[in-house]
Every structure is written in structure tokens, then in C-alpha cells.
Amino acid sequence: MAEIRYTKDHEWVRLEEDGTATVGITDHAQEALGDIVFVELPATDRTVVEGESVAVVESVKAASDIYAPLAGKVVEINDLLTEDPSLVNRDPEDEAWFFRMELDDADAFESLMDEDAYKQFLETL
Amino acid sequence: MDQHAATPPVTPEPLSRTPLHALHLELGGRMVPFAGYEMPVQYPAGIMTEHTHVRSACGLFDVSHMGQISLRHRSGSLHDAALALERLVPADIVALKPGRQRYALFTTPDGGISDDLMVAAEADQLFLVVNAGPKLADLAHLQQHLGAECEIALLADRALLALQGPGAEAALAALAPEVAAMRFMDFRRVSIDGQDCTVSRSGYTGEDGFEIGLPSAAAESIARRLLAQPGVLPIGLGARDSLRLEAGLCLYGSDLDTGTSPVEAALEWAIQKSRRFGGARGDGFIGAQRILTELENGAARRRVGLRPDGRAPLRAGAPLFLPDDPATPVGHVTSGAFGPTLQAPVAMGYVETALAQPGTVLLSELRGRPVSVTVSPTPFVPPTYKR
Numbered sequence A: 001m002a003e004i005r006y007t008k009d010h011e012w013v014r015l016e017e018d019g020t021a022t023v024g025i026t027d028h029a030q031e032a033l034g035d036i037v038f039v040e041l042p043a044t045d046r047t048v049v050e051g052e053s054v055a056v057v058e059s060v061k062a063a064s065d066i067y068a069p070l071a072g073k074v075v076e077i078n079d080l081l082t083e084d085p086s087l088v089n090r091d092p093e094d095e096a097w098f099f100r101m102e103l104d105d106a107d108a109f110e111s112l113m114d115e116d117a118y119k120q121f122l123e124t125l
Numbered sequence B: 001m002d003q004h005a006a007t008p009p010v011t012p013e014p015l016s017r018t019p020l021h022a023l024h025l026e027l028g029g030r031m032v033p034f035a036g037y038e039m040p041v042q043y044p045a046g047i048m049t050e051h052t053h054v055r056s057a058c059g060l061f062d063v064s065h066m067g068q069i070s071l072r073h074r075s076g077s078l079h080d081a082a083l084a085l086e087r088l089v090p091a092d093i094v095a096l097k098p099g100r101q102r103y104a105l106f107t108t109p110d111g112g113i114s115d116d117l118m119v120a121a122e123a124d125q126l127f128l129v130v131n132a133g134p135k136l137a138d139l140a141h142l143q144q145h146l147g148a149e150c151e152i153a154l155l156a157d158r159a160l161l162a163l164q165g166p167g168a169e170a171a172l173a174a175l176a177p178e179v180a181a182m183r184f185m186d187f188r189r190v191s192i193d194g195q196d197c198t199v200s201r202s203g204y205t206g207e208d209g210f211e212i213g214l215p216s217a218a219a220e221s222i223a224r225r226l227l228a229q230p231g232v233l234p235i236g237l238g239a240r241d242s243l244r245l246e247a248g249l250c251l252y253g254s255d256l257d258t259g260t261s262p263v264e265a266a267l268e269w270a271i272q273k274s275r276r277f278g279g280a281r282g283d284g285f286i287g288a289q290r291i292l293t294e295l296e297n298g299a300a301r302r303r304v305g306l307r308p309d310g311r312a313p314l315r316a317g318a319p320l321f322l323p324d325d326p327a328t329p330v331g332h333v334t335s336g337a338f339g340p341t342l343q344a345p346v347a348m349g350y351v352e353t354a355l356a357q358p359g360t361v362l363l364s365e366l367r368g369r370p371v372s373v374t375v376s377p378t379p380f381v382p383p384t385y386k387r
Helices: A027-033 A106-111 A115-123 B021-026 B047-056 B078-085 B135-146 B168-173 B177-181 B216-227 B237-246 B288-297
Strands: A003-006 A011-015 A020-025 A036-040 A053-059 A063-067 A072-077 A099-103 B030-034 B037-042 B058-062 B067-073 B101-107 B113-121 B126-130 B150-154 B158-164 B187-192 B195-200 B209-215 B232-234 B301-308 B319-322 B325-339 B344-352 B361-366 B369-376
Touching (some): A003 A106, A003 A115, A011 A106, A020 A027, A020 A072, B021 B037, B037 B237, B047 B058, B058 B237, B067 B078, B078 B113, B135 B150, B168 B177, B168 B209, B195 B216, B216 B232, B237 B325
Parallel strands (some): B058 B232
Antiparallel strands (some): A036 A053, A053 A063, A072 A099, B030 B037, B058 B158, B067 B150, B301 B344, B319 B361, B325 B344
């Protein structure tokens, strides 16, 4: 089973068997954002550094950045979100993934929070 | 996930609470600071559901943070009170009959707007509803100019509810049957559960509905009775903002401010004939020189409705350009959001008057990319007032 890690920006990162990483936002994030009406995704082949703003979600009230959790290159985006942004509210941690990336440094994945650490982090908020 | 729009400024002082604070928490309201108050931005249903529910059924809003002010001339005459208030607003208050309400603006010496408000006439006094942010400044302004001849009181022990939507009449009539006979902008005193309430048939959503002023001590029990009526849901400030924007209604502090004149704001309809040059009581209000001159000659810029292409909302502050000159701004957005009824982004803003014609295509910028924007008539969603 693929391993999932989390960031303090409330993104999840799933390491796939082919070594790419799938990125989305957590249920906590979609809940905090409220009704999402628009998602802007990065261009495929875009090279990103860790922490760089790569996507934007617009809720009814506000725009929020989605950051690259790790350095690498965007290799695929989820076009479903462009057609149906509310999918992020309905299924944030599975169908509503944002993009897949090739990681510059696969070991960096280990530096992200595991599920227990993320749950602990949520409790400090 | 940093939110970088529409977050209200942090208030250094402790936040005030309305008499419905405990009820908001019980209903799962997400509380945010707004104009010095802790207010629900949404309930668990979410802004989109709350918005569409008001358009299709009925919503109850707590707007107790707004200022309710009574204005009474020491002579006891409504006419004298109306004449006094007309020195501060360009609306015809003298012609306002007891039992009727009208939209008005407080103007500044250089023709700007220091707040917008509702003015209702009763038998012997005026009743004002002003915005939460400027309410203490409004009170000081009234005291300064009218205090010598009028008794002016901020009704701090009263709450204000708004009941809006096609189901509002049935819901409120269940508690006070006489409200069913009221028409848009009627105002009257009504007894609900033995409490002295003010009811106006008006609101801030473009829907039929009521605003109900009532004693703070009775606010929670009457709010619960209204929420118990079929189809009534609590609605937060988030949906209030998207509803008013679809209805083309201005938000003070965003679309109107002291740097904006009534003519620039396309609010000429709030200046009746009697208050214009040649009118019976023209020229007698603060800032009249600039405002009445602009009424005759027009202003250099004008508030317009805007429809951005695509689905991404344009937010306040976004610049507007001519399509062939993306270097020189010709205006900017003052309010913008996603319109749940239209399922499309809507906005309003100011543009050079020559570009204010509906159908004019402009360009804005969203995260560094151009977005086409069409000047559009407002309201975006037709109102359903009971006239």
C-alpha cells in the first residue's frame, strides 16, 4: 500500500510505486476553505521548488495557494478539478488529487509528517 | 494554504458579541471577527448552500452588530426631525410618510460618503439603521450637527434580525400575521411574543424579506421561533455578502467610502428631485456643491457591475484595463465573489465613465494572467421585492 505523508500546509503526498508523488489537500483543509468554486492547476512539466506556490483554490470567499510539498517536476494534473471544483469538498483525499510530480530527491519524502504526526499537528491548531 | 483575500482586519480590542452569540455557537457557526464583533461567517451547511437556500426558501441572519438609532426632534414633530436629518443626507426625508422607509447616505463636506443607511419614519420620530463599522462615528456626526435640537440615541439594548427569501412572509406571519400586509419598504411596530419589535419589509439580499428590531433579551427566543418555522435556516455573513453582491447592492467600506461620491457610486436614485438644484430643499446638505454639480455634469468615474470570463472570481483591488492597453489602469474592482445563483463570478468596481456602458469589454489580471471582464447591468439576479 502506498505511503502517505502530510505537510503543515495541510497537503497530503502519496508516494506511488513508480516513484512519483501524488499531491492533494486534506479533509481538514477543504473543511476550512469552505465551498470551492475554482481550481487553478500548474502546467505539466513545470519544475518547482519546495514551498513554491503551484496551484490556487478559490472558495466562495477567498483564494488560497497550494504549495509544492517537495522539489521536483509536475508530470500530471487532475483535469477533473477544473470541470468540477466541488470534488475537492466531496473527496479531497482520493479522487480530488491536484497533481503528480517526479521528486528530485525521493528520500525527502521521509521528512514529511506521517499520519500520526499530522493528527498531532492538527491538535495544536 | 494561506488565504490572501477577504480576511477582515485584526481588531486590537476584544470583540463584542451580539445577543445571539450562544445560539450561533450551538448552531455550529464558524465565528470570525467582523467590524469589531464576533460573527458567524457560515454554519455547517456552508456558504453555497446557505446562499441558494435564501434564494429558494428562507434564511435568518443576525445583523445585531449594525447600529439602530432613534432620532427625535425636541419639538416632537416628525417634520422637524426630517428637516434636521436632511442637512446630513441628500435623500428626501420630509416626504417620507410614517410607516415608510428609504435608503440614504451620510455625505462629507467634499462630497464623499461616510456611511449608507436606512431611514424609517414613525409618527413622531425617525428610526435609522447604520453599518456596524461606522456606527459610533455616525452617532457622533448626528450629535455634532443635530444634537442641539434632536434627541439621538443608539439603541444598544436592541438586536436586529433579517429574515430573507420567498418563505420569509410565511415564517414571520406565523408569529405576527399583520406583516403579510406590508409592502416593500413599509415599516411598522409589531408585537411578537409581547415584545415591542420594529419590522421593515426590506433587506440586503435582493429577495423579499424583513428586518426585525427587537429587545436584546428576547432576541434568542424569537430567533429560535423563526428557525423553527418550516424551511428557515440560519445564514452567515459569507452568504450575506454573495447575496448582496448578486443583488448589486453596495457594501460600505468596499464599494463606498469617503473618497466616493453618490454620483460616482451610481446612487443618483437616492437623491430625490426635491434635494437637487431647483428642488424645494436642494443644496441644503453636507457636500451638496460637488454632488449636485456631478448630478448635472456627471462624474469622471462610475460604479458598474462586472462579469469576469471563466469561473475564477476577481477580488477587490484587481485592476481594470482597456484590452489594447494593459499598462494604463482605467478602473478597479471593489467587490468580487463567486455568485452561487449564477454559478459564475460576479464583481463590481469603478471605471472611467466613458467605459461604463454595459457590454464594454475590459481586461483584468488574475495571478499574473489576463482575464476578460464585461461591464454588466446590475442587479445580476433580478430582485423579488413585494412592491
